Amino acid sequence: MFVDTYTHLIERIAASAKLSVDDIGRRVEAKRAKLSGLVSREGAAQIVAAELGINFEKERMKLGELAQGMRRANVIGKVLEIFPVRSYNKNGKEGKVANLVIADETSQVRVVLWDANHIALIEQGKIHTGDVLEITNAGVRNGELHLSSFGDIRQSKEPIGEINLTVLIGASKLKDAKPGQRLQTRAFVVQVFDPRYFEVCPDCGRKVIDEACATHGKITPKRRALLNLVLDDGTESLRCVLFGEHILKLGFSEEEIFSLELFNVKKSMLLGEEKVFAGNVRQNTLYNTVEFTIDSVEEVKFDELIAAFEKKA
16 A cells, blocks of 8 residues: 655645645645646645745654655654665765665655765664664655765664554656656556676675675675566656566566576566556666666556446446
């Protein structure tokens, strides 16, 4: 199940401004119309909030209230998952990045750590699954919380209620997809490209060069894959990417992913298939295009669709 970040946001604005949700909704749509629809509903809602004197940067927010573009978000959440620290080399600049997933009573979100001091907390085993963390001054980009050296992350003893494993969703049609949104759509696979392969350290997930990891030295690398698709939901076509285990959700086995001969057999069967895809919409800075990073693939539940259609009829 997915929840709508826009709904949470306007409810928060309405409560803070002591106005009705309908009133805030009308103001948001009026603002979008004035700006010729060049901003998302979430972006327009933030403008309306600012005009009403509401400053979210000074308040703690629930994860379900976060919206794209927020620059100083303050949240608290329980750690659900911690990923291996990865190294990168971009435009001649080397560094590390760490990812974890936190959740509260409203939703869950991925947290991306860029500062060496924050990353060290994971490398030194000072953050564990189940810990409650307080995060301050984080930016919201691509549906994620990004924490630089200007922000902070610390352990908290505050209790978290029953966590909600739903994920924020901002769009359901490819034509409406904008960078920073969570997207869930029913679409057809119209193009499948050959997978690309790379090697990582099995211990930390960092890129391997000449069978050596910068942290663990000589190792037996683990082979990983990424796969590009083109989806079409009847409103637009969009290029998509799946990494690692998410490719398996398309019905491929490990053997089929890493054998081009077997892959091409399965690929022909996948073309024209209709499935429900979910993930984050991002701006590909290299090609200046919008890209859909898929992390969930489900079969279309036609019985539920028919029941919903009959209920509306």
